[in-house]
Amino acid sequence: MKTPSYLQQFFEETGDISRFAARFFKEGFKPRYEFGELVRQAFFIGYKSLPLVGITAFIMGLVLTIQSRPTLVEFGAESWLPGMVSVSLVREIAPMITALIAAGKIGSSIGAELGSMKVTEQIDAMEVSGTNPFKFLVVTRILAATLMLPILSLWSNAIALYGAYLGANIKGIVSWSLYWSQVFQAISYSDFIPSLIKTFFFGFAIGVIGCYKGYNSKKGTEGVGNSANSAVVVSSLTIFVIDLIAVQITDLLGLT
Amino acid sequence: MENAVVHEAVLVIKDLCKSFGTNKVLDHFNLDLYKGENLVVLGKSGSGKSVLIKCIIGLMKPEDGSITIFGQDVLTLEHEDLDRLRMKIGFLFQSNALYDSMTVRENLVFPLRRHWLKKELNKDKTDELVLEALYNVGLEHTINMMPVELSGGMRKRIALARTLILKPEIILYDEPTTGLDPITAKEIIQLMIDIQKKYQTSSVIISHDLQCVSMAADRVAMLIDGICYATGTYPQLKKSQDPKVKLFFD
Numbered sequence: 171m172k173t174p175s176y177l178q179q180f181f182e183e184t185g186d187i188s189r190f191a192a193r194f195f196k197e198g199f200k201p202r203y204e205f206g207e208l209v210r211q212a213f214f215i216g217y218k219s220l221p222l223v224g225i226t227a228f229i230m231g232l233v234l235t236i237q238s239r240p241t242l243v244e245f246g247a248e249s250w251l252p253g254m255v256s257v258s259l260v261r262e263i264a265p266m267i268t269a270l271i272a273a274g275k276i277g278s279s280i281g282a283e284l285g286s287m288k289v290t291e292q293i294d295a296m297e298v299s300g301t302n303p304f305k306f307l308v309v310t311r312i313l314a315a316t317l318m319l320p321i322l323s324l325w326s327n328a329i330a331l332y333g334a335y336l337g338a339n340i341k342g343i344v345s346w347s348l349y350w351s352q353v354f355q356a357i358s359y360s361d362f363i364p365s366l367i368k369t370f371f372f373g374f375a376i377g378v379i380g381c382y383k384g385y386n387s388k389k390g391t392e393g394v395g396n397s398a399n400s401a402v403v404v405s406s407l408t409i410f411v412i413d414l415i416a417v418q419i420t421d422l423l424g425l426t
Numbered sequence: 427m428e429n430a431v432v433h434e435a436v437l438v439i440k441d442l443c444k445s446f447g448t449n450k451v452l453d454h455f456n457l458d459l460y461k462g463e464n465l466v467v468l469g470k471s472g473s474g475k476s477v478l479i480k481c482i483i484g485l486m487k488p489e490d491g492s493i494t495i496f497g498q499d500v501l502t503l504e505h506e507d508l509d510r511l512r513m514k515i516g517f518l519f520q521s522n523a524l525y526d527s528m529t530v531r532e533n534l535v536f537p538l539r540r541h542w543l544k545k546e547l548n549k550d551k552t553d554e555l556v557l558e559a560l561y562n563v564g565l566e567h568t569i570n571m572m573p574v575e576l577s578g579g580m581r582k583r584i585a586l587a588r589t590l591i592l593k594p595e596i597i598l599y600d601e602p603t604t605g606l607d608p609i610t611a612k613e614i615i616q617l618m619i620d621i622q623k624k625y626q627t628s629s630v631i632i633s634h635d636l637q638c639v640s641m642a643a644d645r646v647a648m649l650i651d652g653i654c655y656a657t658g659t660y661p662q663l664k665k666s667q668d669p670k671v672k673l674f675f676d
Contacts, residue, residue: 283527286526287525287526290521290522290523290526291519291520291523292523292524292525294485294519294523295519295523296525298483298485298512298517299536299537299539300509300512300513300537300540301536301539301540
């Protein structure tokens with residue numbers, strides 16, 4: 171039986187992305203290290219994403235609290251609101267939303283930037299200039315995305331919990347100290363640590379897929395557009411797959 | 427063109443073969459470049475001219491044949507040795523390939539990042555090299571500008587300045603006048619000739635622009651059907667009665 175072409179294409183691309191990721195480990199830990207470029211990329215990926223991630227997280231926290239209240243009121247469990255919302259945010263919603271926002275913002279920008287560098291021969295020019303373009307462009311971006319995603323996720327958690335505090339006070343009164351004491355009573359390290367660990371993998375996936383798509387961009391402006399687009403689509407899907415696996419592992423380890 | 431061409435080959439290409447799928451682009455291609463010579467490789471679009479110089483600089487691997495530069499076989503060199511050899515070779519890309527996210531100064535400094543050069547070059551020496559390269563192309567005032575702020579002709583000049591910063595002995599030009607108006611193209615060709623005279627470089631110029639060929643070429647090699655079909659000076663080839671050669675000059 172012949173394998174359908176779309177399946178063959180899927181497996182081929184998965185194999186290529188895996189080889190690309192393996193090359194990151196092979197070349198990324200050998201000198202020469204591009205620290206300057208790494209810091210520059212960390213600034214663009216991390217610092218420049220703070221406002222977008224912050225606004226989204228704030229709205230998520232606020233909306234989740236407002237929408238959860240009626241159900242809890244119905245069961246007479248309104249006092250559980252801060253605890254329930256904080257567990258949802260810390261365990262799942264904040265890391266996922268941060269990763270999806272990053273896939274859109276960072277994945278597309280990496281895909282488009284490297285794609286445009288590829289079609290305008292800038293990557294070849296780097297090679298000729300004695301700089302390993304894989305190390306300079308790819309390793310730095312993957313590393314920056316992997317390191318910045320957990321920081322963005324922490325930031326997102328903090329802002330979302332603040333949004334939830336405001337949400338809790340729209341139709342009720344919860345003091346600042348009571349809110350935070352209920353939040354910290356509900357959250358444990360087993361909620362926080364696994365969700366933080368998975369954000370490293372989210373960042374790695376966004377970096378690898380964005381770089382792979384850009385680095386292997388086809389010639390022409392259409393090729394650059396396709397690279398940016400598929401970087402977002404594939405990394406968003408990969409984030410869901412990683413999340414699914416992470417939840418299973420957390421469950422197996424008894425951390426639920 | 428009257429240059430002091432010494433008949434000492436600095437670049438020797440023997441039986442070079444390169445194909446893409448079933449399309450044989452280079453089929454046992456042979457060519458020599460002599461010291462101090464401006465050699466124009468003339469051919470139709472898609473005939474494999476750019477593939478040829480990408481093979482010379484080591485950006486593409488041919489299937490067969492050899493490329494010897496200053497006695498070193500490019501195809502068998504280790505990465506660091508190839509990189510050291512590349513310091514003697516300048517490459518002007520067709521699209522200029524200036525780094526969009528960097529200023530003109532940063533673009534020019536980029537080839538000096540090589541770790542063994544970093545030890546030899548302090549900031550003053552680097553600045554001196556940058557200013558000299560910009561002086562050669564008459565664009566000292568653009569040092570802090572971004573590539574997007576420059577016109578097409580200026581970008582070509584800055585790309586040429588970046589090519590010159592390491593004072594290469596061989597310069598490879600990939601269609602240097604493509605996309606430029608005739609006046610700017612003429613200025614760029616004149617600049618290439620001036621640079622050749624000033625630094626005694628040897629050049630391979632890939633082109634299908636007859637103005638460029640007539641002004642810059644000491645010798646012309648015609649790339650037709652994957653082989654070096656004919657070589658000679660511009661007037662010699664212009665007078666040729668070979669139908670394939672005549673097609674270019676009619």
